Amino acid sequence: MKFFSLRDAFPSAVSAEDLDQFFADDRLWALCDQMPDGLIVVNNTGLIAYMNTAAESMNEVSRKMAVGQPLRNLLSQSQIIYDALMDDVIQGLRISREVFDADDRSYTLITRVLGSPNDNGRYFLIIIQNNAGRVSTSQKTSKLLGRGMISGLKKDDAGDLEIPFVTCPDTSRLLEQGLRAMALGSRLLLLGESGVGKSQLAVYLHKASSQGEGRPFVHINCGAIPDTLFESEMFGYERGSFTGASTRGKKGLIEAADGGTLFLDEVGEIPLQSQAKILQVLEEGVVQRVGATAPRHLRMQVIAATNCDLRAAVRAGAFRRDLYYRLNVITLVVPPLRQRKNLLALLIDHFLREVNARRPVPLCLDEGCRNRLLSYSFPGNIRELQNIIEYLSVMCEEVASADSLPEHLIDLDGPLDEFDVCPCPPSGPKPAAASFGEGFDLRQAVRAYEKELIDSAILQAGSKRGAAKLLNVDIATIVRKSNADGS
16 A cells, blocks of 8 residues: 655656646635644745634644735744744755744644745645644543443553542543543533532543543633633633733633643633623534634543532523533533442542642541540541541641540531521511601512622631532522512
């Protein structure tokens, strides 16, 4: 079997007319748009004749604005630093060298000339290869699944990640389903209580799948970005798009995940007014910066996670129904720690090793302390266990006893599934003291009183999610009613 090269396809005797006819075929460009590598075609006058979608994404320049313009314009606007490329084009050199972009990511730049150097119909090809993660780990992932290595994961099998809870049979099934979804490019929605390890699971799936090996993993806590900054942070912006914008523009967090994995944590906290643009990213694989006239194409895996009931948020009007269905392709429910009691001993030892690596004298747990931990239900899940071990490492010299534990763990006769919480006292006027004069509106008064209670609960709990737990309602109700103006 003989493989032909571009030189075979275009021998030195090929005419300029043949090249022009070849590059005028739209079917060629449709095929090139499927390439993972960037391709830029420059004609003999130095104008860009074509740029595929991969090159558009790598350069962060819209091809609608680049095609038909001088190559020099693209080089001055691109995020990639093309040292001496114009000289290479003018001299018709064949080169292959490493270049970098503004974020210090590495690319391999390859140039080739089609046609005779003396032929006015020649074309200059610029190929850009993203060096991040060019070695696929799909075979390694298959071997892990085939050998059953998921139940005994080592650090070398997934970078620097070690997740002790993967030994649980239920979680092993989740990992198998998650890796299969990653291999097929299906979107994942991770559900579970706060602290069960959804973020660690997302990192593992990224590293153990073909998305790993140096490819970006962008973890976005959607609830931590202020509503007023959400679009500019997530989608980026063009230069001069608003007052105070950077003169070079800014790449958004979503764009930073191009070629890797985008992890939307606390996805239920996305502002309602921004959910339509997130939907566009999921449906069309494009992102449009604030102030931009054209979208940018992306290739990435999307994982979302939340501990709230998205269906309730949809019913309450706080979350778009179509966005919910776009996210809810493959849903994995991570069980709470109280349903995985067989993992407690393993997790205790794991977190002890972590704290002992930072202590001059190792910490040990006596039998009473360990038994007390094993009998606790951990409403805060794995994160609470980790915090308790950290607490003991600070409060104890060498040995931790049952009496060394935090107060809510010492008294086993008290409630184990939740902390004692004093409900916030109503701060508004009592109904008996209200004035019922002319123009009194009962619904308005109820809304104002309800909002005051919610604001007090948020202040006491420190978050809207904590307030929802205090008031025994879902988070969507808190979000909707706390944003009401009381009118």
